[in-house]
Ligand SMILES: O=C(O)CCC(=O)C(=O)O
């Protein structure tokens with residue numbers, strides 16, 4: 001194994017099989033009706049789109065969207081700038097290194113569940129500044145104002161990133177509204193939670209890996225926020241745990257599509273009508289891979305709990321409320337360095353928590 005750091009090695013039961021099943025069935029949803037204003041006057045079209053989205057959230061927790069209205073130039077702009085940035089010398093990239101306090105910037109030693117990921121990332125936030133708790137401790141009320149660090153090279157990264165952020169934000173609100181409708185809620189039921197949003201974008205680069213059977217690009221995890229909108233290149237490597245049988249299946253790259261997944265917050269808001277599904281990234285020994293997730297997250301002050309209209313005597317709340325800012329900060333701290341304690345998870349707030357799901 002030569003000089004590969006043992007921090008990358010997954011426990012035996014989490015190591016990937018090199019021949020993963022390519023997933024048939026992850027729904028591909030055509031959003032083209034949304035680009036036509038008259039769509040909103042046609043209850044038939046709206047109804048079938050909402051049903052498709054609801055079924056995908058329920059059965060998979062994942063779906064892909066095509067004809068989503070994001071211009072291809074915007075996508076190509078950020079991808080090209082990301083490739084240029086990651087091609088720089090490590091020393092240059094480390095000039096915009098993320099640290100424990102400035103949670104945005106370049107980083108190449110992220111851990112998922114205390115195992116190091118085979119990747120390097122560049123994170124930037126979309127609200128400037130973004131407000132976050134200064135520490136993960138409940139008693140500490142201090143709030144920090146966080147700003148992006150942009151590298152000197154490539155100079156266009158900033159503008160491409162800001163343009164991409166606006167496009168992702170627009171698409172995310174549209175999806176959020178369709179999801180609210182699919183739960184029988186008013187279209188804008190969730191929108192208010194995103195005032196002072198803590199959403200951010202991550203540029204991921206997964207270099208070729210000499211031990212793809214032992215390490216992962218990102219270890220198995222669920223996304224902690226509300227919704228993730230992910231762009232991946234044509235290499236492939238994202239595996240989703242299929243709800244029907246628990247099998248890991250590969251998400252086939254579809255050009256100019258986005259992969260959408262329900263995060264933990266929608267699981268809680270919907271009182272588990274929809275679930276956040278586990279996923280991971282496999283790497284390979286030949287080709288590098290790039291991906292760009294947009295994590296759509298509410299404001300730090302938001303207390304996350306099941307939506308009142310979705311709870312009743314027959315279907316009581318499955319979660320106690322928790323504060324998003326503290327949850328996010330705790331997760332960020334544990335991904336920043338290897339800790340000996342378990343990662344924070346929403347099941348810690350489950351009302352009937354007796355498991356270690
Ligand atoms: O690179 C990917 O395909 C997914 C990355 C991911 O799941 C994450 O960053 O949360």
Ligand SMILES: [Fe+2]
Pocket residue numbers: 221222223228279
């Ligand atoms: Fe993820």
